[in-house]
Amino acid sequence: MGTTMNPKIEVIGVNKLFDVRGSTITALQDANLQIAGNEFVTLVGASGCGKSTLLRTIGGLETATSGEIKVDGVAIQGPGAERAMVFQHYSLYPWLTVRENIRFSRLLKSKRENLSSVDVEVASGRADCMIELMGLGAVEHAYPNQLSGGMQQRVAIARALMNQPDILLMDEPFGALDAQTREVMHDLILHVHALEKPTIVFVTHDVEEAIYLGDRVVLMAPRPGRIDTIYQVPLPAQREQDMKLAPEFVRMKREILQRIRETSGMQTDYEMLKRLTRSTGR
Amino acid sequence: MKSNPKIYPLIQRYLTIRGQLASREYFIIAVLGLLAPLAAWLFLSKSGLVDPVFLPSPEAVLTRVWTWLIDDGLLGDIGVSVNRVIGGFLLSAVLALPLASLIGTYRPLQALFEPLTDFIRYMPAVAFIPLVMLWVGIDEGAKVSIIFIGTFFQMVLMMAEDIRRVPMAQIEAAQTMGADRGEIMKLVILKSALPSLFDTLRITMGWAWTYLVVAELVAANSGLGYAILKAQRFLQTDKIFAGIILIGVIGLLMDQAFRWVHRKSFPWLYLK
Numbered sequence: 318m319g320t321t322m323n324p325k326i327e328v329i330g331v332n333k334l335f336d337v338r339g340s341t342i343t344a345l346q347d348a349n350l351q352i353a354g355n356e357f358v359t360l361v362g363a364s365g366c367g368k369s370t371l372l373r374t375i376g377g378l379e380t381a382t383s384g385e386i387k388v389d390g391v392a393i394q395g396p397g398a399e400r401a402m403v404f405q406h407y408s409l410y411p412w413l414t415v416r417e418n419i420r421f422s423r424l425l426k427s428k429r430e431n432l433s434s435v436d437v438e439v440a441s442g443r444a445d446c447m448i449e450l451m452g453l454g455a456v457e458h459a460y461p462n463q464l465s466g467g468m469q470q471r472v473a474i475a476r477a478l479m480n481q482p483d484i485l486l487m488d489e490p491f492g493a494l495d496a497q498t499r500e501v502m503h504d505l506i507l508h509v510h511a512l513e514k515p516t517i518v519f520v521t522h523d524v525e526e527a528i529y530l531g532d533r534v535v536l537m538a539p540r541p542g543r544i545d546t547i548y549q550v551p552l553p554a555q556r557e558q559d560m561k562l563a564p565e566f567v568r569m570k571r572e573i574l575q576r577i578r579e580t581s582g583m584q585t586d587y588e589m590l591k592r593l594t595r596s597t598g599r
Numbered sequence: 600m601k602s603n604p605k606i607y608p609l610i611q612r613y614l615t616i617r618g619q620l621a622s623r624e625y626f627i628i629a630v631l632g633l634l635a636p637l638a639a640w641l642f643l644s645k646s647g648l649v650d651p652v653f654l655p656s657p658e659a660v661l662t663r664v665w666t667w668l669i670d671d672g673l674l675g676d677i678g679v680s681v682n683r684v685i686g687g688f689l690l691s692a693v694l695a696l697p698l699a700s701l702i703g704t705y706r707p708l709q710a711l712f713e714p715l716t717d718f719i720r721y722m723p724a725v726a727f728i729p730l731v732m733l734w735v736g737i738d739e740g741a742k743v744s745i746i747f748i749g750t751f752f753q754m755v756l757m758m759a760e761d762i763r764r765v766p767m768a769q770i771e772a773a774q775t776m777g778a779d780r781g782e783i784m785k786l787v788i789l790k791s792a793l794p795s796l797f798d799t800l801r802i803t804m805g806w807a808w809t810y811l812v813v814a815e816l817v818a819a820n821s822g823l824g825y826a827i828l829k830a831q832r833f834l835q836t837d838k839i840f841a842g843i844i845l846i847g848v849i850g851l852l853m854d855q856a857f858r859w860v861h862r863k864s865f866p867w868l869y870l871k
Contacts, residue, residue: 397777398777404771425777425779462871
């Protein structure tokens with residue numbers, strides 16, 4: 318994955334300051350990152366490292382205090398349909414069925430304008446296609462609260478993909494799922510990435526998830542939130558669950574976990590270290 | 600504790616914190632709860648311990664409801680009262696919803712309106728009656744105004760809270776799908792808040808009835824509240840009882856109607 322030629326996303330000198338009860342917190346300090354088209358980049362780091370803030374800034378949901386985000390060379394102004402986002406939870410519309418949720422963007426003016434009847438048919442086909450891709454056929458007329466957490470996230474991903482966005486931003490989308498469901502979702506999202514070819518930026522606190530999914534892993538560090546190290550993942554593009562046991566996978570996992578401990582200033586505290594290992598590794 | 604070995608587990612089960620209860624058991628206990636006061640009332644009025652002027656018997660009250668219905672224009676009284684409640688309540692709701700939508704969505708508007716609303720909310724609506732009579736007069740407008748004053752400010756605050764509780768992720772998901780401000784309000788915020796807004800209406804409807812009776816006790820010559828007041832002048836305690844119970848029954852029916860519509864309109868909330 319080249320990062321020099323015509324990057325899809327450019328993060329240029331982004332700073333983000335938050336005012337929390339009078340004191341200023343630096344959520345992001347001078348973040349610089351280039352992401353190529355169709356690349357799968359994962360952002361990982363201890364809590365407070367600004368990984369979610371960076372993702373939300375790319376999505377246009379947060380405004381950078383200084384610096385800018387460019388998509389295809391053009392600075393973004395707020396959120397846009399070409400940058401779809403998948404949240405950890407509570408983003409589905411409980412009053413709509415699975416199918417209606419997936420088709421939600423079709424209710425929007427920006428999608429209705431200049432739409433011919435052919436387009437409408439294509440859209441309907443697209444919804445069928447997404448339902449098929451995500452394995453939602455059996456539940457397309459159910460309501461979200463009738464589904465398990467894993468199925469709900471499938472709906473959220475299908476809905477985000479409905480518009481064929483260039484960029485898919487994912488904010489700890491599998492963070493609330495159990496380990497087995499998460500493995501299934503990992504292979505599903507890799508399949509989606511290969512098939513639909515979006516550029517994916519994926520936030521997680523799970524180092525193994527970050528390596529397994531990412532072409533590159535961006536390690537971020539807290540206080541102030543910043544990009545620390547960028548790792549190129551030395552695995553073939555076609556990932557398989559067994560690779561998690563490969564020596565280069567394990568080596569990279571150890572290296573990243575070690576770096577997280579160093580940057581989060583926790584390496585001296587045995588109890589905290591144990592807790593961190595439990596929450597980021599397996 | 601020395602006790603019947605069959606009773607003891609039952610008590611233990613009933614005293615479980617947030618314990619389970621079969622719907623049949625629930626129903627039986629609920630009926631007991633409703634019948635006990637009725638039985639006490641029956642006993643007190645039959646025993647001769649209390650003068651019927653102070654406590655009429657249940658049959659006397661029932662008979663009064665009947666004669667009121669046949670000879671005394673009960674339906675007219677109910678009609679007048681229901682109209683006032685619905686008038687004041689609808690006026691409140693129609694004005695409160697847009698204001699609450701703005702307060703719950705835009706922080707500066709919250710800052711502008713919420714402290715003010717909170718302040719007025721604490722003023723007793725009943726104390727406005729003299730002022731309302733001065734400003735609006737003593738006709739229908741006065742009753743509607745009192746109901747409005749009693750419900751509007753509460754409604755605004757509760758509805759604004761309903762709007763604020765719409766999950767941010769639902770709004771942000773729409774933003775990243777290309778929705779504009781109006782679409783987010785119409786297709787996400789109002790849709791998402793609708794069931795709780797409807798519940799707010801149900802709760803404030805009860806308050807509207809309270810203020811109706813207050814308004815009719817003070818400034819009316821028709822309606823259920825007025826009938827109660829008039830009955831007091833003639834020492835018709837049975838009619839006072841009848842009036843109070845009728846208001847309770849009408850309120851209960853309206854509440855159940857709201858719940859029924861809620862179940863029919865928002866089926867996804869009742870699925871599992």
